[in-house]
Amino acid sequence: MRQTMRHVMLDSHRREISLVAAILAIAAVMAIAAPGFFTWGNERDLVMANLPVLIVALGMTLVILTGQIDISVGSQFAICSVAAGVFARLGMPTPAACLAACLAGAAMGALNGALIAYARVPSIVVTLATMVALRDGLRWVTEGAWVADLPRTFQWFGRSQAASEGIAMAVAALLAAGIGWGLRHLAAGRAVYATGSSARAARLAGIRPAHVIFAVLALTGALTGCAAGLNAVRFNQVPANAGLGLEMQTIAAVIVGGTAVTGGRGGIVGTLLGVALLGIIGPALTYLGISAYWERALQGGIILAAVAMDAVRVHAREHGSLAAERS
Amino acid sequence: MAALPPSDRRPWRDRWSPNGEWVLLFALVLETAVFSAFGRNFFTLGNFFEVVRLSVELGLLALALTPVMITGGIDLSVGSMMALAAVVFGAAWRDAGLPAGAAIALALLAGCAGGALNALLITGLGIPPIIVTLGSFSMFRGIAEGITRGAANYSNFPKALVMLGQGYWWGVLPVQLPILAAAIAAYAVLLHRSAIGRTLYAVGFSPAGARYAGIRVARRVALVYFLSGLAASVAAIVYVAHLGQAKSDAGTGYELAAITAVVLGGTSVSGGRGTVWGTLLGLFSITILQNGLRLAALPSELTGVLTGAVLVLAIVLGRLRSSPRARTSEATTPMKNSQLAILCAVIVAAALLVAGTNIWLVRSLRPPGAAASPAGSTGGRRPVIAMMPKAKGDPYFTSCRTGAEEAARETNVDLIWDGPTGLDPARQNEVVESWITRRVDAIAVSVENQAGISTVLRKARERGIRVLTWDADAAPDARDYFINQATPEGIGFTLTDEAARLLGGRGEFAIVTGALSAANQNQWIAFIRRRLAAQYPHLKLLDIRPSDDDRDKAFAETQTILKVHPNARLIMGIAAPAVPGAAEAVRQSGRKDVYVIGLSLPNLCKRYVHDGVVQSVVLWNTRDLGYLTVYTAARLTGNAIPAGATSFAAGRLGTIEVRGDQVILGKPFIFNRANIDQFDF
Structure with missing residues (x-):
């Protein structure tokens, strides 16, 4: 009995375990080949560079847990960045401008959510449409012009760089901890899992799946806006093409983190590990002196290898247990 | 019972078009009418064939994706597969000196191999298609970039090959038309007239049910991914012939365009539903939209906005039409239609308000003279x-x-x-x-x-x-x-001379470029290397990193360069967003001994120039x-x-x-x- 319990524990965390193993393996290679990788400055830069992906991935985890997907986050990110810049330039204090970016994100997320949950259009269709429409709409309006001449208080909220980076990291940590805890212990969090596992069963249990899906997409929009705001204040100008490819990065991180694309299985810890793994591969390859031309091929290969290894193990175990049943 | 499989008892309307393609047909006619009225020379035979010619590559991918999505899967790797097949073809023809025919065969083989890899991982190991193809999406293009080092551009192909993409039969009919026609016929037979086609629908409808019915699910699924790889490589050959060049950026973004066409054509993303005709309608409504907007001299950004709108509308309308039967069986929400309508309206209004204020805000920031566009x-x-x-x-x-x-x-x-x-x-x-x-x-x-x-x-x-x-x-x-x-020569030499002047002719530096496959930047880099070899033996180029024209990526790459190569004394950004990105990274690192120069717009760099982070920016008066x-x-x-x-x-x-x-x-x-x-x- 105890053994089966342990099996279950291992089973439900197997992706996390293989991710930790992969990260440790990379860390070991780096420790031998390029010890300079482990400096405080480098870790801080890595965290800051991956903060937007991390925050958006929190929302994306929820979306994928409910069995949906949102590929419009990159375009939302661009619009929210520009919105934060424009509001700041109009004289709004920087924190308020970031908040406005959050609201803009929430509005776009709510549009996605309403179409998916209440008009019942498949999420990939809705977000494919909003991805293209929002990105092209922004390009049309701004014509690619950057938002420049921001007030001096925009960058780093007008504080020191260290303080502001601390704020950003604290916000991200709070969001991750809050969402991770909420998913496990709040009724709303359990409703997300229930909706993703079986919408029908969830309804019979008194949950309204449509409301859950709507809320999750709107929340993802708000998180995207928050990420855009926190990212924008690292600089003193806002480009109009921010967030290119962000959707692929976040979805890859969430899926590599073990959240099932069919919904209902996965969690925040896996996503954090997924973001960490994908975030260190690129810089690690640079540290090892591998030419940028081969980097993309290696990244794709590593992702495929990681998931394939996982799948092979599951296969082996299932076949093993089948054999055991038969005997 | 959810959506019934098409049977002959349903009204003729549904039998002819089970996926609500009526909406799309109507949109297509509307588009044609509008552009005939507003576009110059839109409604002509010549333009009709131009539209068809432009649809061939995308059409091949969309056709290949239709059965994939009918089985409930997805293939994100088709665009990258095109790049890999194109580069394999180019390398085999030029570097290995094979005749064009053999090179084509090799490229098709590469496509088959790529498709087989996807199929193996999906059916053999049971990994969800979206994960597998997300991985191979990066990997295929990555291999193409690795083979060509981003820069190699194969061109000057034999006349016969170029004719395949650019020539005409009897002066009007594009040469590649038969390829598309053959692919359409093949996929139509496969999906709608063969036993295998019926099993594909069954697999998409319910994989478990299909297996109990005695269908070899894994084999069928493997087949569609294999075919998708093959179709992508055929598309790559047509693409190469059409453009007259093979490069690692071939087919960028085609996967999303193809998926859009398929989904627009009424294929269900959850599998079990979809037709070749629907896909064709979806395909042409996109390409005609693009073509018509250009002929009417409307901004091409509208394509994205309108495609998005049509996509959502077509599906919402299709859903309303297919209504009560499907609705009751599907997940019902405890919400009244009127409530739903109000909610949707409020949200759409809110979104429009956000968009509108954004437009207004951005416009208000622009100098008055620039706003008027004639x-x-x-x-x-x-x-x-x-x-x-x-x-x-x-x-x-x-x-x-x-x-x-x-x-x-x-x-x-x-x-x-x-x-x-x-x-x-x-x-x-x-x-x-x-x-x-x-x-x-x-x-x-x-x-x-x-x-x-x-x-x-x-x-x-x-x-x-x-x-x-x-x-x-x-x-x-x-x-x-x-x-x-x-000239590229002038730019490359000026940048190198400027770097040498700042470093006193001795030291190490790194380049942050645009995309790795960007033609201009690669030309400049070639001249920079030439100048270094000829004039500055003590100036060493350490590394070239991509920024993909993204300021934030340039920033992160520069941070890494500064740590990996602490001896780097100068960062050269050779794309407009790369210079401010690199400058911010240098400033935040606190290093005062690292120079930043590059090719960028003065307005983007002004602050950094005044702060002494950026020493000089090379450009002309744009x-x-x-x-x-x-x-x-x-x-x-x-x-x-x-x-x-x-x-x-x-x-x-x-x-x-x-x-x-x-x-x-x-x-x-x-x-x-x-x-x-x-x-x-």
Whole structure:
């Protein structure tokens, strides 16, 4: 009995375990080949560079847990960045401008959510449409012009760089901890899992799946806006093409983190590990002196290898247990 | 029972089009009617075949994706597969010296291998298709970039091959049409007239049910992914022949366009539903939209906005129509229709409000003079000059546009400003094709792919259109004049000299480029290397990192460079967003001993130049470049520049030198702290 319990524990965390193993393996290679990788400055830069992906991935985890997907986050990110810049330039204090970016994100997320949950259009269709429409709409309006001449208080909220980076990291940590805890212990969090596992069963249990899906997409929009705001204040100008490819990065991180694309299985810890793994591969390859031309091929290969290894193990175990049943 | 499989008891309307393609057909007719009214030469046989020609590559991918999505899967790797097959073909033909036929066979083989890899991982190991193809999406293009080191561009293919993509049967019928027709027929038979096709629907409808019915699910699924790889490689060959070049950026973004076409055509993303006819309708409603917008001289960004709108509308309407039966069986929400309508309306209104205020805010920030754009109207007998940047929405080209509009007002011509909105290298050809159909008076192109665009520019000249190139040149016989603002040689040498001057001829530096496959940047890098080898033996180029024209990526890459190569004393950014990105990274690192120089817009770098982070920015006056291009084009259409002229008067720029077939704007200009404030672009 105890053994089966342990099996279950291992089973439900197997992706996390293989991710930790992969990260440790990379860390070991780096420790031998390029010890300079482990400096405080480098870790801080890595965290800051991956903060937007991390925050958006929190929302994306929820979306994928409910069995949906949102590929419009990159375009939302661009619009929210520009919105934060424009509001700041109009004289709004920087924190308020970031908040406005959050609201803009929430509005776009709510549009996605309403179409998916209440008009019942498949999420990939809705977000494919909003991805293209929002990105092209922004390009049309701004014509690619950057938002420049921001007030001096925009960058780093007008504080020191260290303080502001601390704020950003604290916000991200709070969001991750809050969402991770909420998913496990709040009724709303359990409703997300229930909706993703079986919408029908969830309804019979008194949950309204449509409301859950709507809320999750709107929340993802708000998180995207928050990420855009926190990212924008690292600089003193806002480009109009921010967030290119962000959707692929976040979805890859969430899926590599073990959240099932069919919904209902996965969690925040896996996503954090997924973001960490994908975030260190690129810089690690640079540290090892591998030419940028081969980097993309290696990244794709590593992702495929990681998931394939996982799948092979599951296969082996299932076949093993089948054999055991038969005997 | 959810959605019944099509059976003969249903009304004829549903039998003919089980997926609500009526909506789409209506949209298609509406599009055609609108563009026939507003577009120049839209409703002509010639244009019809042009649209078909432009649809072949995308069509092949969309056809291949239809069965994939019917089985409930997805293949995100088709665009990258195109790049890999194109590069394999190019390498086999040029580097290995194989005959074109054998190279094609090898490319198709590569496609089969890629498809087989996807199939193996999906069916053999049971990994969800989206994960597998997300991985191979990176890997295939990555391998293509690795083989070519981003830069190699295979071109000058044999005539017979180029004919395949650019020629006509009997003067009107595009040569690649039979390929598309054959693919359509093959997929239609496979899906709608064969036992295998029926099993694919069964698999998509319920994989477990299909297995209990005795269908070998894994084999069927493997087949569709294998075919998808094959179709992608066929598309790659057509693409290579169409563009006349093979490069690792082939087919960028095609996977999403193809998926859009399939979904628009009513194929269910959850599997079990979809038809070849629907996919074709979806495909043509997108390509006709693109073509029509260009012929009507409307901004091409509208394509994205309208495609998105049509996509959602078609599906919502289709759903309303297919209504009560399907609705009750599907998940019902405990919400009344009226509530739903109100909620949707409120949210749409909120979204519009956000979008509207954004538009208003951004417009309010722009200087008043720049807001008016004379593009669009084509009435009267004013000459029409069509001008194309490499990419729309790039601040560099936006500043060129300002000057172009100024010249258009002065010389009393109509200016059409349009170009690609993404990284797809085939897009420029498509825009020029539509301008030829539209019969503009002059075309001015900033060339992204020399080998690719020259053939279509020659075609324009044959039709009596004056052709200019600006910013980057095409083959000399493909245009009348090149507006030369700076040669790649001049840029490469100036940047290297500037680096050498700052470092005192000795030291190590790194380059942050745009995309790894960007043609211009790779040319500059080649000249930088040449100059280093010839003149500066003690200057060492440590590394070249990509920024993908993303400021934030340039920032992160520079941070890594600074740590990996602590000896690097200078960062050279050679794309407009790369310089501010690198400068911010250097500033935040607190290093005072690292110089930043590069090629960028003064406005993006002003603050860093004043703060002493960026030492110098190399560029020319972009506004003057746009001005001179339109001015020359206007003079050419009025035949005011005789052949063999050595100079002409170009409005506010005064007398401009003409050297052979090049109009010389001047030398690259070095902006530094002393002079940067005099420029605003």
